[in-house]
Amino acid sequence: MGERVTRVELTEAAEHLVRTLAERHGPVMFHQSGGCCDGSAPMCYPRGEFRVGGSDVLLGHVAGDTPFWMSADQYAYWRHTHLTVDVVPGRGSGFSLEGPEGVRFLIRSQVFTDEQWARLAAEPPLPTGADTAE
Known part of the structure; x- marks a missing residue:
């Protein structure tokens, strides 16, 4: 199998901001919850200062090695979309x-194409907080 379908990426402006924040705060991470308030906005935290839950899903890494996590409930809604x-x-x-x-x-967000969706269906499940020590 080739490379996984990319599920999340950053615009140039967002990548620049992530790199600036990492310079100031050290390594960072994203988490997107499905909760109230800004639950639909991705939150950026210093890595290690937000505890990932066992069912949270690791969508991928952005800006080099910055992990992007999403709550399982939110992922259930957005699993069919590419996120920018x-x-x-x-x-x-x-x-x-x-x-x-x-x-x-x-x-x-943009819905995956039929071709991307078929590739996603053939991929192994994404890692969860229970699978990784990030």
Whole structure:
């Protein structure tokens, strides 16, 4: 089998911001919950300061080695979409690292094509928090 279908990526602006945040705070991670408030916005935390749950799903790595996690419930809704993390002016209501910068991360989604969906169906399941020590 070849390379996995990419499930999540960053815009150029988001990648630049992630690298800036990592320079200031050390390695970072993303987590997208399905909770209230900014539950549909990806949150960026210093790696190790957010505890990933056993059922959280690792969608992939962005900006080099930055893990992007999603809660199992949210993944159940979005498993059929490719996610692009962008950055826009404004403040979110969470504890995400970009808040003091006057910007917030935002998800843009696009449904996978039939070809991508067929490839995804042939891939092994994504790792979960129970499978990894990140």
